[in-house]
Amino acid sequence: MKIVVNWERCEANAVCVRAAPEVFRVDDDDRLHLLVDDVPSELRPKVEKAVRACPRGALSLEEP
Ligand code: SF4
Incomplete structure (x- = not known):
């Protein structure tokens, strides 16, 4: 599983x-x-939590 960051949305x-x-x-x-x-x-559970928690919706997951 890979993490995809929408860099336009991420505000760090x-x-x-x-x-x-x-x-x-x-x-x-x-x-x-x-x-x-x-x-x-x-x-994986922590990463899924991070994806849900991102207030900018900047994270998504990509299955190989
Ligand atoms: S939570 Fe979202 S906006 Fe914040 S640093 Fe992480 S990816 Fe960027």
Whole structure:
């Protein structure tokens, strides 16, 4: 499973970081980074929570 970020929508408010810090990081320049390319199954619940929590609707999931 891969995470797709709509970079036009993301405002780097780090809501997703709080939901899944293993996967998302916002740097000092307020830029979002994905820390994993392929989401391992054990992190899937956290990532799904982050997708639901994003107030900008900027995250979606892509199955291979
Ligand atoms: S929660 Fe959404 S808007 Fe906020 S940093 Fe994450 S992807 Fe961007």
